[in-house]
Amino acid sequence: MADIAPAIELKGISKAFGPVQANKDISIRVMPGTIHGIIGENGAGKSTLMSILYGFYKADKGEIFIAGKKTEIPDSQAAISAGIGMVFQHFKLVENFTVLENIILGAEDGGLLRPSLAKARRSLLELEREYGLNVDPDAVIEEIGVGMQQRVEILKALYRRADILILDEPTGVLTPAEADQLFRILGRLREEGKTIILITHKLREIMEATDTVSVMRRGEMTATVKTSETSPAELAELMVGRKVLLRVDKTPATPGNVVLDIRGLKVVDDQGVERVKGIDLQVRAGEIVGIAGVAGNGQSELLEVLGGYADATGDVTLNGQPLDLSGRHSDGRSRRTRGIGHVPEDRQREGLIMDFAAWENTAFGYHRSEAYQSGMLLNNAAIRSDTEGKMQRFDVRPPDPALAAKSFSGGNQQKIVLAREIERNPDLLLVGQPTRGVDIGAIEFIHQQIVALRDQGKAILLVSVELEEILALADRVAVMFDGHIMGERLSAETDEKELGLLMAGVGG
Amino acid sequence: DPALIFDLGGKFDKSFNEAAFNGAQRWAEETGGTFLEIELQSEAQREQALRRFAESGANPVITTGFAFADPVNAVAGDYPDTKFVNIDGWLPEVPANVQLIGFQEHQGSYLVGMMAAMASETGTVGFIGGMDIPLIRHFGCGYAQGVKAVNPDATVIANMTGTTPAAWNDPVKGSELTKAQISQGADVVYAAAGGTGVGVLQTAADEDILSIGVDSNQNHLHPGKVLTSMLKRVDVAVYETMKSGGDVETGGFTVLGLAEDGVGYAMDDNNASLVTDEMKAAVEEAREKIISGDLEVVAYYANDSCPALDF
Amino acid sequence: MDFLTVIQLLDSTVRLATPLLLACLAGLFSERAGIFDIGLEGKMLAAAFFSAAVAALTGSVWVGLLAGIGASVALSLLHGLASITFRGNQLISGVAINFLAAGLTVLIAQDWFSQGGRTPSLMGGARFEPITLPFADALADVPFLGPVYAELISGHSILVYLAFLTVPVTWWVLFRTRFGLRLRAVGENPAAVDTAGVSVIGLRYAAVVICGVLCGIAGAYLSTALQAGFVKDMSAGRGFIALAALIFAKWRPWHALYATLLFGLFGALETRQDVITAVIGIKVQGQVLGALPYVMTVIILAGFVGKAIPPRAGGQPYVKER
Amino acid sequence: MDVVPKWAEVILVPLISLILAAILSALVILAIGEDPVAAVNLMITGALGSTYGWGYTLYYATNFLFTGLAVSVAFHAGLFNIGGEGQAMLGGLGVALACLLVPWPHWTIALLAATLAAALFGAAWAAIPAYLQARRGSHIVITTIMFNFIAAAVLNYVLVNLMRPAGSMDPATARFPEAVHLPTLHDILGVVGIEFSKSAPANVTFLIAILACVLVWLLLWRTWLGYEIRSYGKSESAAKYAGISPFAITMIAMLISGGLAGMMAINNVMGEAERLVLNAVEGAGFIGIAVALMGRNHPFGVFLAAILFGFLYQGGAELALWTSIPRELIVVIQALIILFTGALDNMVRMPLERLFLMIRRGNA
């Protein structure tokens, strides 16, 4: 062991963003041919550290050794030359370029495109064969799913002959099947002697895939352990600094009246493609109905229709009263007045105005409600004090209503949205991907809140690509595939395997 | 000291502001005197400049451009000891310490129109105005009447460059208009368009047709290519006014037409070869008749329309 | 309307479209790289002045052209300094450059030539002369194609041919070269370019410089090819029209050609009241005629063009750390 | 969390930028052979040294306030309204019609009617581009540019052919009747015993402009409508989620924007010229863009920027009046100020940030 130089060694890395100390004197060693996990709460500094290694940010202090040699990495070009590739948490792809164009960007041969593209096409075929990373080289990024986008990112790194691959929360947006495939690929890469650093919030992935794992907290590296010598519970505690409940704690549901009744719902998108092809679904008071399915099978459209911002046909009633599916009374505001709350799938694009302060976001969607007006003006004081209360009850950190939404970590952003929607006491709560990219401490809290709302007798419709989450949280599961509901199961009576088959369109 | 206020076009507008400046310059050189001057930047500065000069004791205060008539009218009452002179303006009633100097541009334009018609071989002549305002129509109207007087069958093509002040400084468009008129058969073009006229004269010279300059003598710009220039002696008016100083006569209109040599056509070495004796004779005859009143050139202002041209 | 009139109309269209086309392609390079540029007008004006001034001083139009390009590029670099290096507001910087050019050109012109903000008239070699293409005279009598070749295609200044050549070149550079790929990428997602190991700043400066060069040619065309000298404010809003054409063209080179030709045609029609009268049968009022190009643009825009989506990273400075 | 304290951000950064612009301007003045110190002196005393100077400074500022606010409101909705120029022209037409067609008994009523007319005309001129943007996706930047040109043609037609008094050569309307003359600051301040220059054009409209600032501020940050406008401007996808109608907000924001631009006409047309001239707006619509951007689209920022530009205009006029400095120099100075305070502000901010960070670290 001692005579093999570590593939990567960081010594005393520090990095501040203005007044924020994102990384404090961090040292770490990663041996070649291993998968090294990094975990930590939102904002712990994981992405920052990796971005420094990749030359995206410049460290204020510290040294980097690659394969035992001290290496300066002033920019990404240097990192690439040193054999480092990185798949960012938020992909760095050019949306309206093809896969092939994205792959050669920055790694072209010569000044003309055609030869480069042709060469890349050939290498791509090889890489595909070697690792089973199939992508359509001519597909345009914005038209392919996130899973394929991520494969493009990995291919980008491999195309540049990376020996060290950094993956920042790669599975946040992947379906279980896609995640499994990813880990198979990572396994193959390790076999070939490549070194992999994996950042994730999912302890299961750490336990299954990594050889060693480091824990970060508030900008510091608090521990590095062998994966085989630790347990999820221990890691969770190291990460959050307290004991974390890794399972959802809930009593069996006692479903009441039908709150939401969907009959023959069809949705056609802007391009004229039918996304939801006539589904029937009911959600009762006091139960959580989960919609499982691979992303892109109509779940998002279902939420958009119920949330009031996509048109549809069919019959939908809420507490027995019909719900308009198009026209003037089919918008987010009408839905809210009817008692539908909505935690959208994409909190940053839909649920929040990132530049607005937390208190302004607390009113978002409810800004015309009586409680927030005084005369013709908004009652900002009322909104603020409301926000303070919500931030306290939902443990939003930091509890500063004046801070812009973008300055909160993902988990805390989600808590702001959740607080807003749950505390309105909706009859029906729509929840899309509630814990995407959120750390385990926050996940625990969010799950508790959703269950608590159910226990108050509210109806909840949950959409998630995380089967684990659906199984843990939902009382009843409907699986969507290609715009249809393939089947419904009580979650107590099913398992991942059965649901997985339904999600692939098999059985029913 | 006298003061001179230039209109928004600026003192180097290659047109009448510049002529005014030249007149003032000549007075300064001849008498060794000095004068105050300002180039306006905005509408609101009209009154401002008038008041500032009046308050600083300048006398007379000379302004160029019809747009000054109204502000002068508004300000004059506050400074009874200052005399205000406006060139080109019109007021229903003229205050006692204000003098308005008007030029009979249509008369001068009439004469150059005659020359254009006589020089034209195609029977089609052109007029290119700057911004579409009544004053410019006034030029075009006199011109068209002159053309028709010589050749009743002649065609006069009239174009305006635009509807914003940018129309005074768009030589590219002036060129294009000239070419368009040439395509329609014009072989003499009269430009009353400030800086845009530079493009008109240039293109006329390049395309080997004749052009007619305006305001000051522009014959030298393209010797042998500029038929003549319609002179509007703003320089003389300014010179004379400055020379009279505080004693300048006020309380009415001064009309400068052919009789007063306030307008006319330019003859010099540059265009001597272009103007035949026959032309000269005809034009001189018309000039006399206009002066004597035997011939009346209709002003566009008379009833906001032109007998010879439809704008 | 006879054939010759059509030819003349199109001839005029070509002349009027050329400066728009060059400026439009200039804007295309800049905006494709993510740098919005409402300073096209100012750069064109500065180039118009310096090319005419230097041509007048040296007697060589080519030296003048270089000087015009130099001036335009200098303003481009200023725009780059503000919007790339110092991540300032690109719109403000553009506005400032327009003012700067409007003021400095006249100030310097007055200082150098004392002709009231004009340059002396350019003569002989200080001006771009029209080029007669081979056989133009011989072929002029061939029916149909003869006049098209002799009157419409032949007889423009070299800069016109250069401008039209720039369209395929731009297309080729953008879509067939490494540089073009990177340039387009940096306007869509600079982080992707950065993480691919390519300098965002370098690319954006390159784009801005190309923009300056093309604006420089556009300005020189105005003052040394179409005209024989500089007159203050002679760009007369063409930079803004070019900008409109760029949006109209949805930031694509060939469409830029069509859009600017369309604007050129509107401009040409405006000078031909006789043609319009002949076509629609009634005489249109002068002011109506003046408004026509703009009304037509709005109608076409509303009727046929649809939504134009600018480069996604356009207008925003690239900031990694805040 | 900000590195630079608020006071430095608000005062120090603009101040240093201004000084830099001044230094560069001084160099330009030197280069053309004039004395920069005297020039700056003249500008300051001329624009701010007397109630007369202030009267002009505030008059110009009033124009820029309206057009600046107009640009800001649209900007908050994510719309770049370059059409302030045309909207203000049409506003002028509204004012002229209101003042000439009805024999108003008193200026107060006339002002009310004229304000309404100006806002309506301006808004109407903004409505078409807004509709085309909202329904047809026609880019508002092009359509508003086009509408500026069209407005110029319309105004030209109306003034030359329809509203010009017989016999007048000036393409302008008749003078408005005595009864609709607006009180100037001299008249207003005279009531409370403050001596203010009689001959400066700043008038009661300045107060309306300030009121407009307050109202715009209230609208944007204190009403749900403003909240919707700002939300839509920041994120269209989020706005849809919240039930905010893109069509309604685009229309409303542009109508308000056009209305504000149109209202400029009560200052320059009704308050100053007292008649409508062809060139009444003379670029204030474009200056409004610079004012809005420099004022960071906040009404108070717009207020400060408008005063700064008012100062530049008036100071520049004084320079032109008493020196032989050509007016283009003032354009150059304006350009430098816009450049340094608006676009190169980070050149000042970045070193300041480093400085403050050092101080902070030193204290910690």
Ligand SMILES: Nc1ncnc2c1ncn2[C@@H]1O[C@H](COP(=O)(O)OP(=O)(O)OP(=O)(O)O)[C@@H](O)[C@H]1O
């Ligand atoms: N570009 C940036 N500019 C300024 N501050 C930043 C930037 N990126 C991160 N930070 C700060 O650095 C801290 C560490 O952020 P980082 O993204 O490294 O966290 P993380 O561990 O990756 O979190 P997550 O699990 O949510 O991805 C954050 O608290 C944030 O305040």
Ligand SMILES: Nc1ncnc2c1ncn2[C@@H]1O[C@H](COP(=O)(O)OP(=O)(O)OP(=O)(O)O)[C@@H](O)[C@H]1O
């Ligand atoms: N440019 C930035 N300026 C300030 N803070 C930032 C910046 N970028 C990221 N942060 C902060 O860094 C932390 C981590 O950010 P990151 O981009 O990793 O998102 P995240 O918290 O993981 O959310 P998500 O999972 O939804 O992407 C958060 O606190 C975030 O607010």
Ligand SMILES: [Mg+2]
């Ligand atoms: Mg992260």
Ligand SMILES: [Mg+2]
């Ligand atoms: Mg995250």
